[in-house]
Amino acid sequence: MLEEVRQKLRDARRVFVLTGAGVSAESGVPTFRGGGHSAVWKGLPFSVISSAGMVERDLPAVWEWFDYRRGVLESLKPNPAHTTLARWQDRFTALTLATQNIDGLHAAAGSRGVLELHGSIWRARCTRCRHHEDLRQLDQFVRPPICGKCNGTMRPDVVLFGETLPVSVFEQAAEGARRCDVCFVIGTSALVYPAAGLADIARDAGAYLVEINPEQTPLSQLCDATLRGAAGELVPRLDLK
Numbered sequence: 250m251l252e253e254v255r256q257k258l259r260d261a262r263r264v265f266v267l268t269g270a271g272v273s274a275e276s277g278v279p280t281f282r283g284g285g286h287s288a289v290w291k292g293l294p295f296s297v298i299s300s301a302g303m304v305e306r307d308l309p310a311v312w313e314w315f316d317y318r319r320g321v322l323e324s325l326k327p328n329p330a331h332t333t334l335a336r337w338q339d340r341f342t343a344l345t346l347a348t349q350n351i352d353g354l355h356a357a358a359g360s361r362g363v364l365e366l367h368g369s370i371w372r373a374r375c376t377r378c379r380h381h382e383d384l385r386q387l388d389q390f391v392r393p394p395i396c397g398k399c400n401g402t403m404r405p406d407v408v409l410f411g412e413t414l415p416v417s418v419f420e421q422a423a424e425g426a427r428r429c430d431v432c433f434v435i436g437t438s439a440l441v442y443p444a445a446g447l448a449d450i451a452r453d454a455g456a457y458l459v460e461i462n463p464e465q466t467p468l469s470q471l472c473d474a475t476l477r478g479a480a481g482e483l484v485p486r487l488d489l490k
C-alpha cells in the first residue's frame with residue numbers, strides 16, 4: 250500500500266492535505282477524541298467549553314482554557330510529519346495544506362500559507378470590531394484582553410462549535426480539494442463538519458484519497474488507501490526520493 254501511494258505521489262501535480270489533532274499527537278498535543286477518550290477540562294467536555302455558547306456565558310473560563318493550552322504548547326515542537334509536509338511544498342505544482350489545528354505547528358515546521366480552518370490559539374480577536382492581535386506580542390495580561398482599536402472585549406480567534414469557519418479560508422481549502430490529484434487526510438477523526446467534507450469534495454472531483462490514522466474513521470471506507478499508524482512515522486516514509 251505504501252508503494253502504491255508513493256507512486257501516486259510521484260505522478261501527482263496537485264496535492265491537498267487535511268490535517269487534524271493526530272498530526273500533532275507525537276509532538277505532545279492532546280487529541281480531542283480517539284483511543285476511546287474524549288477531552289475534558291475541569292469536568293467540562295470540550296464540546297461545551299469550546300462552544301459559542303460558552304463565550305457568551307463565561308468568556309473568562311474560555312480564556313482560562315485557552316491560556317492553559319497555550320502554556321502546554323509553548324514548549325512543544327513540530328514532529329517529522331509536520332517537517333515532511335513542509336518540504337512537500339516545493340515538490341509539487343501546488344500543495345494546499347488545510348489544518349483543523351489551532352496549534353501553529355505546521356507554520357513552525359516551515360509550511361507557508363497554511364489554511365487554518367479553525368483559527369489560531371496564538372491570536373485574539375475583538376468581539377466588536379474583529380481587530381486581531383498576536384498574543385505572543387500583546388503586552389497585556391488582563392483577561393479578557395481589551396481591543397487596542399475600539400476598547401471592545403477580545404476573545405480567542407478560534408472557531409468554536411456552532412460558529413462559522415472563516416469563509417475565504419474555507420473557500421481556498423475547497424478549491425485546493427476540488428483541484429487536487431491526491432488528497433491526504435491525516436490524523437483527524439473526520440467527525441467535525443464542514444472540515445471533514447473537504448475530503449468528500451476531493452473524492453467527488455476524482456482525487457486519489459489517502460487516510461493516515463491509527464484508527465478507523467467514517468472516511469476510511471471511502472479511501473483508496475488507508476495507512477494505519479502514526480503520522481510521524483508514516484508521512485516521512487512517503488517522502489519522495
Ligand code: BJW
Pocket residue numbers: 268269270271272274275280281282283284295299349350351367407408409410411412413414435436437438439440441442443461462463464466478479480481
Ligand atoms: C493520530 C495519531 C497519530 C492519534 N498520527 N493520527 C453536520 C451534521 C452534524 C453536525 C454538524 C454538521 N455540520 C456542522 C455541524 C455542527 C458541528 C459539527 O461538526 N459537529 C459534529 C461533532 C457532529 N460543526 C460546527 O459547529 C462548525 N461550524 C459550523 O458548522 O458552522 C455552521 C453552523 C453555524 C451555526 C449553526 C449550525 C451550523 C464549527 C466546528 C468547529 C470545531 N472546533 C473545534 C474546537 C476548536 C477550538 C479548540 O481547539 O478548542 O475544533 S472542535 C475540535 O474538533 C477541534 C478540532 O479541530 C476538531 C476536529 O478534531 P480532529 O482534529 O479530527 O481531532 P480528534 O481528536 O477528533 O481526532 C484525532 C484523530 O487523530 C483520531 O482519529 C486519532 O485516531 C488520530 N490520531 N494519534 C495520526 N500519532
Ligand code: ZN
Pocket residue numbers: 375376377378379380396397398399400401
Ligand atoms: Zn475592537
